[in-house]
Amino acid sequence: MGYKVVFTDHSLNGFGDLGSIHMNKVMQFTLADVSQAICVSHTSKENTVLRSGLRPEKVFVIPNAVDTSMFKPALERPSGPEVIIVVISRLVYRKGADLLVEVIPEVCQLCPNVRFIIGGDGPKRVRLEEMREKHSLQDRVDLLGAVPHARVRSVLISGHIFLNSSLTEAFCMAILEAASCGLLTVSTCVGGVPEVLPDDMIVLAKPDPGHMVQAIQKAISMLPKIDPQVMHNRMKELYNWHDVAKRTEIVYDRAMKCPDVDLLERLSRHLSCGALAGKIFCMVMIISYLLWHLLELWQPADDIEEVPDVFLSHKSGGEMLAKN
Numbered sequence: 001m002g003y004k005v006v007f008t009d010h011s012l013n014g015f016g017d018l019g020s021i022h023m024n025k026v027m028q029f030t031l032a033d034v035s036q037a038i039c040v041s042h043t044s045k046e047n048t049v050l051r052s053g054l055r056p057e058k059v060f061v062i063p064n065a066v067d068t069s070m071f072k073p074a075l076e077r078p079s080g081p082e083v084i085i086v087v088i089s090r091l092v093y094r095k096g097a098d099l100l101v102e103v104i105p106e107v108c109q110l111c112p113n114v115r116f117i118i119g120g121d122g123p124k125r126v127r128l129e130e131m132r133e134k135h136s137l138q139d140r141v142d143l144l145g146a147v148p149h150a151r152v153r154s155v156l157i158s159g160h161i162f163l164n165s166s167l168t169e170a171f172c173m174a175i176l177e178a179a180s181c182g183l184l185t186v187s188t189c190v191g192g193v194p195e196v197l198p199d200d201m202i203v204l205a206k207p208d209p210g211h212m213v214q215a216i217q218k219a220i221s222m223l224p225k226i227d228p229q230v231m232h233n234r235m236k237e238l239y240n241w242h243d244v245a246k247r248t249e250i251v252y253d254r255a256m257k258c259p260d261v262d263l264l265e266r267l268s269r270h271l272s273c274g275a276l277a278g279k280i281f282c283m284v285m286i287i288s289y290l291l292w293h294l295l296e297l298w299q300p301a302d303d304i305e306e307v308p309d310v311f312l313s314h315k316s317g318g319e320m321l322a323k324n
Helices: 018-031 042-052 097-110 125-134 149-156 173-180 209-225 228-238 241-256 263-271 277-298 314-323
Strands: 006-009 036-039 059-061 083-088 114-119 141-145 161-164 184-188 202-205
Touching: 006 241, 018 042, 018 277, 036 042, 036 241, 042 059, 083 149, 083 173, 083 209, 097 114, 097 125, 097 209, 114 149, 125 141, 149 173, 161 173, 161 209, 173 184, 173 228, 184 209, 202 209, 263 277
Parallel strands: 006 036, 036 059, 083 114, 083 161, 114 141, 161 184, 184 202
Antiparallel strands: none
8 A cells, every 4th residue: 555654662461360461462563663762771671572562673773862951950959958859740659659759768767867859649649648747747747749740850959869659661751851850769670760860860779668659768868969059961962853764764765665555464473473363364354445446436645635745954953953
């Protein structure tokens, strides 16, 4: 049919539960026609290849980028003996809100100079409020509620350490934004998180309360050596939009050079998705193909007015990208 498809995956999914099994079958059907795919981490690539059946050589790893012009350190770092730990996350099970409920009281008991600022909302917020009341931590745990993205930087720069307690994560943009603001990160060692930052910018821990508390104590001892502006400058080099755009363009160019696939080849791909699922996918494919031809008879593509192409030179395109 002459079209090329590039798929981008930002998530991780399981294999064992019934919901994941059905979703992975749907993913196999959806990606049977994909020319190339992009994942945000090597862990995400491995997960996508296993779930979809795509050949690994079709899948490329391109990380997310961070807007370092928006996420930058404060002119002056919060001073004094108090250490402020910032959490910005949806307060749900997958993001480790239950882990926070166990970690925070223990850290507050071991480190009298630590205070927590928690931004975000969700069904697990009630558990955090109960924890704060139970341990009388009203003056040491601030619950901000939902934080608009435009206000995230102002929350981040009020702290020294960023805490991520996710139980699964393909990449974690929040870590990039925090590091770009000059915060040292403490995070659970899950999914693609170990790939995100160099070892001297992050302290990793198992998703276990004891390990998380130890990691936070280690991070507090590292704070005197942390220079927020140096961290920000490193993030500019590691994750910039120009590099991500260039690498993405290469993948799309490769997709455009892929040979066209005829209907029989596409049906063969769908049939290989499983003994029963493959037959169902082929039926859906045939019905879609016939519907497309009926629509073509009703309103031929030649009668549809095309949007004129806008051609930009590499120079003007680069200038526009730089301005944005």
